[in-house]
Amino acid sequence: MVRLRFKRLGRTHSPFYRLCAMDKRSPRNGKAIEELGHYDPCHQDADQQFSVKEERVRYWLGTGAQPSETVADLLSRAGIYDKKTGKATPAAS
Numbered sequence: 001m002v003r004l005r006f007k008r009l010g011r012t013h014s015p016f017y018r019l020c021a022m023d024k025r026s027p028r029n030g031k032a033i034e035e036l037g038h039y040d041p042c043h044q045d046a047d048q049q050f051s052v053k054e055e056r057v058r059y060w061l062g063t064g065a066q067p068s069e070t071v072a073d074l075l076s077r078a079g080i081y082d083k084k085t086g087k088a089t090p091a092a093s
Contacts, residue, residue: 002065004057004075006039007032016040019052019071021060036060039074050074054091057081061088 010016037052
């Protein structure tokens with residue numbers, strides 16, 4: 001099963017995360033199938049904290065990938081994922 005989850009990078013007390021499509025059984029910082037974006041919680045500008053390849057995330061959600069709790073929260077804030085239905089929201093044309 002494929003999950004959308006974060007890999008932790010960065011220094012101590014200065015985390016940086018990459019959003020990845022990974023096999024559920026792989027370790028947190030293991031090999032990713034595809035890297036889909038990044039999240040920098042320490043960045044001053046809130047608009048630049050979370051960056052994602054929307055089209056690829058929608059593809060993975062459409063093929064049955066399950067986001068982790070944190071990823072689901074961030075994707076729902078970005079308007080890509082609906083937590084209530086558990087599906088990707090329709091893409092804006």
